[in-house]
Amino acid sequence: MAKDPLVMLPRLRQLLAQAGENIRLARLRRKLSTTRVAERAAISRNTLHAIEQGMSTVSLGAYLQVLFVLELEKSILQLAANDVLGRKLQDAELIVSTRAPKQSPSE
Secondary structure (H helix, E strand, O other): OOOOOOOOOHHHHHHHHHHHHHHHHHHHHOOOOHHHHHHHHOOOHHHHHHHHOOOOOOOHHHHHHHHHHOOOHHHHHHOOOOOHHHHHHHHHOOOOOOOOOOOOOOO
């Protein structure tokens, strides 16, 4: 049975397109051809083209392979690294398990 196509919001498609453009520009700055990058990443030129177009149908692993070839693989660690909302939600659920000791009246 065929999978249902992934429905993406326009803003998410735009983010993927920008990521693909960034990858393309990084490749061009290094003066690497699509053939060479595709060979080194062990993907087809069509897959590399899809990555540079920001296609959502390409696996994250393929994106990571290309980043590795461009020596940018550590940039993947920036994903969700600055999770301000998540940290606030986590902090809001912190429970104080013990109370501070009562102070004596003389203090």
